[in-house]
Amino acid sequence: MQEKYDHTATEKTAHQYWERTAAFKAVEDASKPKYYCLSMFPYPSGKLHMGHVRNYTIGDVLTRFHKMRGYNVMQPMGWDAFGLPAENAAIANKVPPAQWTDENIAYMKLQLKSLGFAIDWSRELATCKPDYYKWNQWLFLRMLEKGIAYKKTQTVNWDPVDQTVLANEQVIDGRGWRTGAVVEKREIPGYYLAITQYADELLNDLDTLDQWPERVRLMQANWIGKSTGVRFAFPHQIKDDAGALIDDGKLWVFTTRADTIMGVTFCAVAAEHPLATHAAQNNPELAAFIEKCKHGSVMEADMATMEKEGLPTGLFVTHPLTGEQIEVWVGNYVLMSYGDGAVMAVPAHDERDFGFAKKYNLPIKPVVMPGGLSLKTDATPVQPGEDASAIRPLEHLWAHSWNVGFGMHGELINSGKYNGLNYEQAIDAIAADLAAKGLGEKKVQWRLRDWGVSRQRYWGCPIPIIHCDDCGSVPVPDDQLPVVLPTDCVPDGSGNPLHKRPDFLNVACPCCGKPARRETDTMDTFVDSSWYYARFATPGNDQAMVDERVNYWLPVDQYIGGIEHAILHLLYSRFWTKVMGDLGLVSYREPFKRLLTQGMVLNHLFSRRSDKTGIEWFAPEEVVLQKDEAGRVTGATALRDGNPVDYGGFGTMSKSKRNGVDPQSMMEQYGADTARFFMMFAAPPEQTLEWSDAGIEGSYRFLKRIWAFGHVFATTIQPQLPGQRKLGNAKLPENLASLRREIHLLLKQANYDLGKQQFNTVASSTMKMLNALEKAPRLIDQNGGIAAEVIEEGLGILLRVLSPLTPHITHTLWAELGYAKSADESILDAAWPEPLDAALVQDEIELVLQILGKTRGSVKVPAGADNAAIEALAVVSEIAQKFMEGKPAKKVIVVPGRLVNIVV
């Protein structure tokens, strides 16, 4: 074998072998447990970034590990290929998005191949291809039939110059990003998917996802936002100009605290509420305020700090239980989009209402005595630590905003017939009374909204609808699917280019046959990514969305991706799965059994602030770091002018901050194995990873040492191997037994860590194995062939444990050093190593010796010794005698295999 490590040659050899043997082709096989390992598919933006490399390396390590463990593994890859960046690139380069996308896919595929990922490329898919998106359209039509998809008007950002709809991120300070024109809000029709029909199941099934990170489940639960309460109405006689009762004479509100209804002193409605609109007609001040509220809501950042403001409408509604007249206010803190756009206000028990009431001098009426407080003779509560003789009226307590009531449950007071009831009793009684009057009932309110999927965009999956003047919006018949998107359009930024394509637009109505128009809206790209993992299981089927194979491979056993998809993508995919399940297409209810959210890749940030140009960012290779004598970074100077730049610590790699590292140049210089190893070694997978050039060098050094040891093995150890092997359970001389034990202990640790998906310590274990083996060759002089056998076994273990991380170098060494049993066998076919009990046993074990809980040293005891024997040995040991200072042992704690603690 070659003496020096040549990563280019090594990687080429391995790639050719995998290609030639179709090593990663996955075929259904009922005789083996299956393992479907999936990394979130990339958007073909042009080239891979380090986040991709990290993501796919994690997936590949798991894939290869399971393959060697005997699982039937499948790791596919595809392209999330529709989306806005392709349109933007088209505008900039005057190239059709399809062409740009295809070119990017071709390049990125090469990059993925050069990283050596064990991907079954025969299952590759791109969401922009008709054979994929046909099934988006097909399922959309099924949803339409079941009432899960429906049409309603939606508000969009409209650029009046470009005549186009803008995504939220394309609106900058209220203006279009390209034209600078003031963006208008427009109401246009669009299609929605009723994800809220599945809200309950989506929430409840989170409990079954016990192999998901807790925080992701929490984020989803918050997003779904279930709250149970009572929806009820305040009757009124307020009429509009035509003389009709506004909202049928009922102001509906939702509350989770129906027990405090008797404490309502006013109501607040959103600026867009019909009552507000009505009241503003003859009230310029109110009209101005409402206008301000509507505009204010655009600026997200101000929302958080915004002061609670309001104005009275002068309108009154009737309290449904007391009959009192309740004034209606417009409040800037009431959202039209949540519930009914109106709230009851109970200042005594809600912090926000309280602040509002204090500001505008509205009455505060306490109706709940918080639990845990006792009452004084005048029925006021005693504060913890307060002198019980102090007499204060109830109102005084709240007027001083002593927070005894906000959000707390307790017994009702000041509430007439409900006095004395607790939280649950009060809600039941009040809900019953409201129901009897036809003015309310218990209700569950969700934060989750239906999913608007219409996008007024060209580069997406066409929505399969035809608009006919006579028949209305008609679904495209199944036999006319797919509705194919023309791929030769070049968007220029003004409007949807499909509008200029008569060949696409003009079509006969499927109902009546008259000329009609095709829908030009396309689907949200989240639709594309909501089921691609299922299609991977059934490649090549042009007759059905999925087939029986889907129930073999799915659910995905391990899904890996960024935390940024914790909510939308994962929630939509779960929803889509449930819909597919209800249509009888799949037999599982959750798509992803186990989820790993990998951390981001960070790098140093360098910048310089100048008055003229603002912030200028420096790439790490453009600066020189300054360090103090301890090696701590104290500052940096620019290479180009020698002047200082600001060091901003670590931040996520980004184009704009110029701190990204290009995987391509990395791989050319050091190779894929080094990149992969560093990624795995530098941090546990879920944590952020700090890029380090020195760390890369270190990983490279390790691989060079592995290779060098392989060379030593081939030249000096292998020739010593006896023809007849006798290692097995053989009794070895202590120096060999100890080396062998060390390797097997490290293997045990590595297997344990792999189970935990803690790959950084797996990498550590392989380094420790090499450290041990490098010292071993001299053992041959004393022990001959048997030592060579121990080393051979150790290196074989090391290569296999390392192989999921650095598959190329281990592939080559495995073959070159004679580990492969035949020419068509590679390390991938080797069984994963397991530690041998025979290698782990030892005659004597060393226990930690503590006196009074303080570690003082260690004591050697025979391996089989029982607690009493260990105790006896420990007490008479030299160290124990020294530290016990002649005092008798009061108690001795023996933790088998670990330590002895003597208490005196």
Added chain:
RNA sequence: GCCCGGGUGGUGAAAUUGGUAGACACAAGGGACUUAAAAUCCCUCGGCGCAAGCUGUACGGGUUCAAGUCCCGUCCCGGGCACCA
């Protein structure tokens, strides 16, 4: 504001879930080889101390034979959510 994570050497981190804190690596310092440099190899490396030893996991308490790990309180850092009624 609420909800999650975190806080361990100069740095990234480890500690088999209550049992020798700092494994493994990076950086730094010293040495060997070399005409020299690079590469490689060896040694040192939490703090104090010549040493025995003492001390040390953000801070203050507690439980325990034993606490980085568990409990209570405080202070920071990161992330998510939010006028959600």
